[in-house]
Amino acid sequence: MKKENSGFGTSPKIVKAFIYLVLALLAVTILVPVAWVFVASIKENSEFYRSPWTIPQGFHYQNFIDAWQTANMGEYMLKSVLVTALALLLLVTIALPASYVLARFKFKSKAIWNTLFMGGLFINVNYIVVPIFLMLNNGDIFLRKAIGKPFFLNNLFILALVYASTALPFTIYLLSGYFKSLARDYEEAAYVDGAGYFYTMVRVIIPMAKPSVVTVILFNFLAFWNEYIISMTLLTKQDLKTLPVGLMNLMAAQKSAVQYGQLYAGLVIVMLPTLILYMCVQKKLTQGMTVGGLKG
Amino acid sequence: MKKKRRSGFIVACTAPAIILFIVFMIIPTIDVFRMSLYKWGGYTAEKTFVGFENFKKLFQNPKFYQSFQNSILLIVIVTLVTFCLSLVFASILSREKIRGQNFFRIVFYIPNILSVVVISAIFSAIYDPNQGLLNSFLSLFRGDKDPILWLGSQKLVIYSVAIAMVWQAVGYYMVMYMASMANVPDSLYESAALEGAGRINQFFSITLPLVWTNIRTTLTFFIISTINMSFLMVKAMTNGGPDGASNVFLSYMYQEAYTNSSYGYGMAIGVTVFIFSFALAGILNAVTRREEIEF
Numbered sequence: 001m002k003k004e005n006s007g008f009g010t011s012p013k014i015v016k017a018f019i020y021l022v023l024a025l026l027a028v029t030i031l032v033p034v035a036w037v038f039v040a041s042i043k044e045n046s047e048f049y050r051s052p053w054t055i056p057q058g059f060h061y062q063n064f065i066d067a068w069q070t071a072n073m074g075e076y077m078l079k080s081v082l083v084t085a086l087a088l089l090l091l092v093t094i095a096l097p098a099s100y101v102l103a104r105f106k107f108k109s110k111a112i113w114n115t116l117f118m119g120g121l122f123i124n125v126n127y128i129v130v131p132i133f134l135m136l137n138n139g140d141i142f143l144r145k146a147i148g149k150p151f152f153l154n155n156l157f158i159l160a161l162v163y164a165s166t167a168l169p170f171t172i173y174l175l176s177g178y179f180k181s182l183a184r185d186y187e188e189a190a191y192v193d194g195a196g197y198f199y200t201m202v203r204v205i206i207p208m209a210k211p212s213v214v215t216v217i218l219f220n221f222l223a224f225w226n227e228y229i230i231s232m233t234l235l236t237k238q239d240l241k242t243l244p245v246g247l248m249n250l251m252a253a254q255k256s257a258v259q260y261g262q263l264y265a266g267l268v269i270v271m272l273p274t275l276i277l278y279m280c281v282q283k284k285l286t287q288g289m290t291v292g293g294l295k296g
Numbered sequence: 297m298k299k300k301r302r303s304g305f306i307v308a309c310t311a312p313a314i315i316l317f318i319v320f321m322i323i324p325t326i327d328v329f330r331m332s333l334y335k336w337g338g339y340t341a342e343k344t345f346v347g348f349e350n351f352k353k354l355f356q357n358p359k360f361y362q363s364f365q366n367s368i369l370l371i372v373i374v375t376l377v378t379f380c381l382s383l384v385f386a387s388i389l390s391r392e393k394i395r396g397q398n399f400f401r402i403v404f405y406i407p408n409i410l411s412v413v414v415i416s417a418i419f420s421a422i423y424d425p426n427q428g429l430l431n432s433f434l435s436l437f438r439g440d441k442d443p444i445l446w447l448g449s450q451k452l453v454i455y456s457v458a459i460a461m462v463w464q465a466v467g468y469y470m471v472m473y474m475a476s477m478a479n480v481p482d483s484l485y486e487s488a489a490l491e492g493a494g495r496i497n498q499f500f501s502i503t504l505p506l507v508w509t510n511i512r513t514t515l516t517f518f519i520i521s522t523i524n525m526s527f528l529m530v531k532a533m534t535n536g537g538p539d540g541a542s543n544v545f546l547s548y549m550y551q552e553a554y555t556n557s558s559y560g561y562g563m564a565i566g567v568t569v570f571i572f573s574f575a576l577a578g579i580l581n582a583v584t585r586r587e588e589i590e591f
């Protein structure tokens with residue numbers, strides 16, 4: 001039998017061992033820092049002045065209580081859950097009908113809107129976050145004069161609305177890609193049965209799009225949950241923050257009054273939900289990524 | 297009657313999306329371009345049209361060149377390193393018969409689901425000069441010499457950021473390349489193996505040409521996402537410090553437009569970066585053009 005040529009001119013076993021070594025090396029560089037945070041989160045503050053590789057002396061769960069209460073992470077968690085849920089709800093209810101119509105109905109301005117939404121894929125929020133802030137700020141200045149109360153800034157609903165709006169182009173791109181692939185027969189059959197447009201959309205078409213909707217929700221859950229630039233800019237009040245911004249505060253505070261334990265407990269609080277979600281749906285997530293194309 | 301109901305339905309379905317899109321994306325984008333021609337602090341009513349004055353000031357400002365240099369450095373380093381690593385790991389995981397293949401794929405993708413703030417905090421812990429993981433690991437080899445200031449040194453800081461960015465991005469691009477490698481038919485590799493082509497040979501003569509289209513698309517994304525990601529990373533990890541040494545394009549823009557309230561000037565930076573990134577992507581796209589290979 002012909003021996004497999006390994007390309008290195010060495011025996012396949014050594015090559016295989018080398019491959020495993022390289023893989024293990026990358027796995028370690030990714031896992032060790034993440035695992036270290038978990039370990040560090042149960043260390044007592046004094047333990048941080050020794051070598052960082054020491055094993056914690058006990059389970060110092062006080063860190064989590066401190067982070068949750070003193071550092072307000074519990075409060076921020078609630079805000080994050082609210083904003084993320086609200087933004088996802090808004091996004092799905094607004095994007096679904098729009099992508100359906102943009103994909104399957106013929107009307108005059110259709111091409112314009114499709115092109116504009118496609119162009120929207122290239123607009124990154126980082127460029128427009130300050131203009132959005134100023135727009136809302138101007139709105140508030142106007143409202144203060146008119147009704148004596150600001151409304152737009154420091155408003156969780158507005159934040160969720162901005163999240164949903166900036167996610168629209170990609171979501172519409174992804175969903176209408178799916179709707180375009182459906183056969184005409186579904187609607188025609190429904191219309192023959194006397195169903196209206198709305199009924200057909202809600203009862204016939206949208207249920208079929210469930211897998212795509214799940215993908216949309218997964219991606220945007222991660223995006224909204226982890227987002228911090230918009231949240232930091234639009235929520236200016238001290239006690240009104242989402243989790244990542246709260247964590248940034250904790251990082252800054254840690255520099256003056258050294259509270260390592262609290263910081264790492266806060267880190268665990270922020271990343272645990274995403275890690276759990278990822279463990280449950282990792283297959284769907286990595287597949288969805290390649291189905292939906294790229295998101296920069 | 298039916299016609300009216302139909303157009304009513306179309307309007308009702310698309311109007312919310314279109315309105316939100318216009319208000320929160322189109323108008324702010326137009327604002328970026330328009331306001332780059334004005335001198336305006338952002339909070340006062342006083343706006344003066346200054347033409348291209350902001351751009352002129354911009355190109356005379358050493359701070360801008362500093363951020364320009366950092367951004368280019370990051371685009372080059374992060375793109376090259378991430379590209380090579382993710383391509384190699386993707387081809388290992390999709391070509392070799394590896395035990396625990398799924399495990400590796402899952403682990404490599406983890407950084408991608410973490411918030412940039414979390415990653416920044418993790419790397420701040422790694423780079424901490426006294427209690428940091430990296431310095432304590434290195435002290436095994438170099439003894440207890442002066443600790444290296446990974447984030448505190450003006451020279452090192454940008455490379456430290458680059459490492460964090462590669463760490464974050466490898467898994468993402470790897471999964472993407474794996475997906476396109478899965479489409480390459482096995483028969484090609486089999487016949488190549490029969491001809492006596494080794495792994496490395498197969499990689500360069502089969503895998504690379506066949507996933508080239510996908511690679512080209514990701515190159516554009518590398519540029520755009522490095523510009524954005526470096527902003528998020530720098531803002532959370534160093535906030536541009538020490539002394540502006542780690543400022544990148546967009547962190548400089550944010551600093552000028554939001555923190556320093558020179559809004560018009562900040563928007564001029566935004567416009568410059570926007571045009572620059574598209575020009576760069578276009579050039580790369582043209583340079584990497586090859587005849588498409590069908591399989």
